[in-house]
Amino acid sequence: MTAIAFDTLKFTKHLTQAGASRELAEATAEAFKEAAGEAEIATKGDLSQLEQTSKSDLSQLEQNIKTEFTRMNGEIRLIKWMLTLLLAGVMSLVFKSFLA
Template identity: 50%
Template sequence: MTAIAFNTLQFTRRLTQAGASQQLAEATAEAFKDACGEAELATKRDIERLEAKIEAKIDRLESRMDVGLAETKNEMIKWGVGLAVAQIALLLGILIKLT
C-alpha cells in the first residue's frame, strides 16, 4: 500500500487566502497530511496480486466443482443401471410366474 503525495505549502496558502489564520492553516495542513499518510491505498501492483489470488481460488473451486459433478454423474449412472436391472428382474419374475 502507498500514501498520497500531499503539498502542505499549497494547502496552507489556499487556506490563508480563504481567510484562515496562518496558525490554523498550518495546523490543518499538518493534520490533513497525517491523515493522508495513514490512509492505505491500493497500488496497481496490489490489485494485480489480489486479482491473481482470486483467480487462483476460482480455478480451485471450478476444479472441485468439476470433480463433484463427475462423481454425481457416476452415481446417477450407477443408480440408473441398478434400477434398470431391478426392473428387468421384476419383469422376468412376473413373466415366469405367469407362464
C-alpha cells in the first residue's frame, strides 16, 4: 500500500489566500499531512496482486477439494464392497438355517 503525496506548501498558500492566518494554515496543513500519511490507499498494483493471490489460493483449494473427494469416493467404494460381502455372508447363513 502507498501513502498519498501531499503538498503542504501549496495547501498553506491556498488557506492564507482564503484569509486564514499563516499559523492556522501551517497547523492545518501539517495535520492533513499526518492524516494522509497514516491512511493506506490501495493502488491498482496492490489490487492486481491481491487478485492474483486470491486466484492462486482458490485454485489450490479447488485442487485440494478434488483430491479429498477422490479419496472419499475410494473409501465409499470399499465400504460398499465390504457391506456386499457382509450381506452375502448373512444371507448364506440364513439360507443354511432354512436348508438344515
